[in-house]
Structures are given as C-alpha cells and as structure tokens.
Amino acid sequence: xxxxxxxxxxxxxxxxxxxxxxxxxxxxxxxxxxxxxxxxxxxxxxxxxxxxxxxxxxxxxxxxxxxxxxxxxxxxxxxxxxxxxxxxxxxxxxxxxxxxxxxxxxxxxxxxxxxxxxxxxxxxxxxxxxxxxxxxxxxxxxxxxxxxxxxxxxxxxxxxxxxxxxxxxxxxxxxxxxxxxxxxxxxxxxxxxxxxxxxxxxxxxxxxxxxxxxxxxxxxxxxxxxxxxxxxxxxxxxxxxxxxxxxxxxxxxxxxxxxxxxxxxxxxxxxxxxxxxxxxxxxxxxxxxxxxxxxxxxxxxxxxxxxxxxxxxxxxxxxxxxxxxxxxxxxxxxxxxxxxxxxxxxxxxxxxxxxxxxxxxxxxxxxxxxxxxxxxxxxxxxxxxxx
Numbered sequence: 001x002x003x004x005x006x007x008x009x010x011x012x013x014x015x016x017x018x019x020x021x022x023x024x025x026x027x028x029x030x031x032x033x034x035x036x037x038x039x040x041x042x043x044x045x046x047x048x049x050x051x052x053x054x055x056x057x058x059x060x061x062x063x064x065x066x067x068x069x070x071x072x073x074x075x076x077x078x079x080x081x082x083x084x085x086x087x088x089x090x091x092x093x094x095x096x097x098x099x100x101x102x103x104x105x106x107x108x109x110x111x112x113x114x115x116x117x118x119x120x121x122x123x124x125x126x127x128x129x130x131x132x133x134x135x136x137x138x139x140x141x142x143x144x145x146x147x148x149x150x151x152x153x154x155x156x157x158x159x160x161x162x163x164x165x166x167x168x169x170x171x172x173x174x175x176x177x178x179x180x181x182x183x184x185x186x187x188x189x190x191x192x193x194x195x196x197x198x199x200x201x202x203x204x205x206x207x208x209x210x211x212x213x214x215x216x217x218x219x220x221x222x223x224x225x226x227x228x229x230x231x232x233x234x235x236x237x238x239x240x241x242x243x244x245x246x247x248x249x250x251x252x253x254x255x256x257x258x259x260x261x262x263x264x265x266x267x268x269x270x271x272x273x274x275x276x277x278x279x280x281x282x283x284x285x286x287x288x289x290x291x292x293x294x295x296x297x298x299x300x301x302x303x304x305x306x307x308x309x310x311x312x313x314x315x316x317x318x319x320x321x322x323x324x325x326x327x328x329x330x331x332x333x334x335x336x337x338x339x340x341x342x343x344x345x346x347x348x349x350x351x352x353x354x355x356x357x358x359x360x361x362x363x364x365x366x367x368x369x370x371x372x373x374x375x376x377x378x379x380x381x382x383x384x385x386x387x
Contacts, residue, residue: 013237015230024226031062031222036215052211056286057330059218061323062225063283068306068322069225069315070275073232075304076313077241078268079165079248083300084173085276087180088148090294092277094184095147097197097290098131099140100208104201117199118192128190137204144281145274151176152273153266160262160269165251174297181295196291203285214286221282225319228275232315235271244268305344309351311358320359 016024035050035058042049067089074080101116110120114127133139159172187193206213235241243264246254255261284290293299303322310321325347332340355362 015233015237024229028222028226032219036219039211039215052214055211055214055218059214059221059286060283061326062218062221063279063286064306064322064326065319066221066225066228066279066282067276067303068310068318069228069232070272070279071303072307072312072315072318073235073275074265074268074272075307076315076318077236077248078244078265079251080265080269081167081170081304082173082269082272083170083297083304084177085272085303086297086299087173087177087295088152088273088276089280089283089299090180090184090290090292091148091151092144092280093284093290093294094191094197094280095134095140095143095277096281096284097200098134099137100200100203100285101197102131102135103203104199107201108199116192116197118187118195119190122187124190131190141281144277148273148277148280149270152270156266156269157262160265174300177295177300178297181292181297184292184295192291194292196289196293197284198289198291200285200288208285208288217282217286221286224278224282228278229315229319231271232275235268236315240264240267302344305348307358309347309358311360314358314360317358317360324359 036055038048038050039052039055067085070088071082071085074082104116106113108117108120110117112120115124119127134143155172155176159169164172183189184191184196185194191197200208202208203213203217206216236244243254243259246259247261247264251261254264280290280294302325306321306325307318308321309325310319311317325344328343328347329340332343351358355365357365
C-alpha cells in the first residue's frame with residue numbers, strides 16, 4: 001500500500017460527517033425539545049398531546065439503546081460476544097435502586113429511617129456495610145460506574161489473559177450473569193431477594209412520579225444516549241478502534257505485530273460494562289423497580305438479538321435495533337403475548353440468514369442487488385447482440 005494511503009488510514013476519523021451531524025442534531029432536537037413540548041403544551045384531548053405514560057416508556061427505550069450500544073462496542077468491533085451484559089445493566093440499576101431506597105426515610109411501611117422495609121421485615125438490626133454511602137447521590141453515581149466496570153475488569157483480565165475467545169467467552173459471561181441471578185435471589189444478600197427494590201419516593205428531592213420528574217429523567221436518558229454514542233464513535237474511530245477491528249478479524253496477526261490484545265479487549269470490555277451500568281441506572285427510576293429478573297441470561301441473549309437485527313458494527317444500527325425490537329415487544333406482548341418469543345426468534349433467524357448487516361444494511365444490500373442485476377442484464381444483452 002502506498003505511503004500516502006497508509007498515512008491517511010492512520011489519521012483519526014471525525015466523529016461524524018456533515019450529514020451525520022445534521023441528522024444527529026436534528027434527531028436530538030426532536031427528542032429533547034419537541035417530544036417534551038408535545039407532552040406539556042397541548043391539551044389532554046388534543047391529537048398532538050403525548051400522554052404522560054409514554055414519557056417513561058420512551059425514556060426506557062433510550063436506556064435500551066444505550067445498552068445495545070454497549071454490546072455493539074465489544075461484539076461489533078472487538079468480536080467479543082458477551083452474553084452477560086444484562087448483569088452489568090442490573091448492577092447499575094441496583095446501585096441506583098439502593099440510592100432511591102435510602103431516600104424513602106420514614107415514609108416506608110415500617111417508618112424506619114435507617115433500614116429499608118424489606119430489612120425491617122427480615123429482622124435486620126443494622127444497615128449492611130455495603131449500603132453505606134448510598135444516601136449520597138454522587139457516591140451512588142460513582143458506584144454505578146465503578147461496580148460494573150470493576151466486575152468487567154476482573155472477569156476480562158482473567159479471561160483475555162488466558163486467551164479465552166469465541167463461544168467460550170460467551171459461556172463464561174453467561175455463567176457470570178446466572179451466578180449473580182442466583183445470588184441476588186437470596187434474602188440474606190441484602191438486596192430485597194426476589195422482590196428486589198421498589199416503592200421509590202423521590203430522586204434528588206423531586207417526587208419520582210411527578211410528570212416534570214419523568215420528563216427530566218427522559219431528557220437525561222436521551223442526552224446520555226447521545227453522549228454515549230459520540231463516545232463510542234470516538235473510540236471506534238481512534239487507533240484503539242482500528243486495533244479492535246484487527247483483533248476481531250485476525251487476532252493472531254495482531255499479536256504477531258506486537259500489540260497487546262489483552263489490553264485492547266480489556267479497555268473495550270470495561271467501557272462497555274460502564275455504559276451498560278449507566279443504562280441500568282437511568283432505567284430504574286423510570287420503571288420504578290429493580291429485581292433479580294434483570295440478571296436473567298435470557299435478557300442478555302435478547303440484547304444480542306437487538307444488535308444483530310439493527311446492524312452489528314454500526315453503533316447507530318444497534319441503538320435502532322434496541323428501540324425497534326422493544327417497540328414490537330411492547331405492542332405484541334399486549335396484543336398476543338404468547339407469540340412474542342416466537343417472533344423474537346424468527347427475527348433473529350431472518351436477520352442472520354437474509355440481512356446479516358441488519359436493518360441499516362438493507363439499503364446497501366438492495367443497491368448491491370440492483371447493481372448486480374443491471375450488470376447481468378447488460379452482459380446478457382451484449383452477448384445477445386454479439387450473436
């Protein structure tokens with residue numbers, strides 16, 4: 001390859017081109033400005049009014065989009081199919097839930113200012129040491145980042161250092177989330193057992209069920225979705241992103257050239273876990289509960305399906321897949337709940353067989369098919385004219 005081309009490839013890529021920035025800012029304006037105004041300004045009986053119940057639902061979709069981004073960062077760009085991202089999501093959610101439980105104070109069923117209701121019911125005498133500090137919002141938000149990130153660091157260090165790859169890393173991460181599921185179901189763990197954490201009252205002093213608070217949480221979710229997307233674009237466009245792509249396609253060659261595959265994978269894996277934890281923290285106050293069911297291995301598998309259907313290795317495709325699949329899920333679980341799992345499985349099979357590049361790759365596939373057809377017709381007509 002010529003030297004000029006090599007230098008061009010070595011340059012950091014811009015986050016977005018002009019068209020990309022226009023689409024990003026335009027969509028951001030609609031989601032951050034237009035949607036809240038449609039909820040607040042039109043009368044309740046107006047066709048333009050966005051019902052209150054849709055605001056947290058849209059916020060939940062934004063959290064799912066962040067979660068899909070986090071998996072695409074390691075699966076789409078580093079080739080690490082993690083089936084444990086539901087665990088990082090749930091850990092971030094539990095950190096937020098612990099903060100919200102500490103804000104209840106004497107307003108709980110038992111009126112105990114120090115202990116959550118489930119601890120009083122189980123005859124706990126004092127607050128466990130690992131609950132200390134969660135009455136502080138900054139500390140809780142720090143734990144939202146540290147707890148999933150630390151777990152990913154430890155797990156990733158042992159796995160990548162031992163060169164665990166392919167389906168084996170998927171099994172290891174799925175085993176991790178199943179182990180956490182069993183642990184958090186235990187009442188003596190101090191996280192509410194199978195009921196989890198719920199009955200939240202307020203966040204930062206604002207009533208959590210108030211329409212204004214729900215809008216603020218929705219806006220925070222959309223803003224952080226945009227920030228997480230740009231952060232992922234920065235990483236994937238950097239030198240690290242190129243190394244991750246090389247690791248995905250030919251790991252042994254990357255090792256031969258002297259790059260630390262372990263460190264590259266570890267950075268991406270930890271960052272991915274942190275993003276999943278942030279998504280979980282935003283999710284909990286909008287749905288009002290966090291329980292061990294979020295650790296279910298089926299949830300992590302579903303996240304992989306979002307990414308596959310949307311478009312692996314594209315970031316925006318993964319986020320779109322997270323939103324689209326959950327839109328279908330919301331509608332179908334109400335209209336025909338028994339069909340949902342069959343539809344989900346069919347979507348995964350169809351996307352794998354017919355459009356492996358996901359929904360966002362359909363346009364490219366269609367253009368390639370048309371170009372191929374036109375070339376075939378031109379060759380056929382030329383051959384016929386030659387005769």
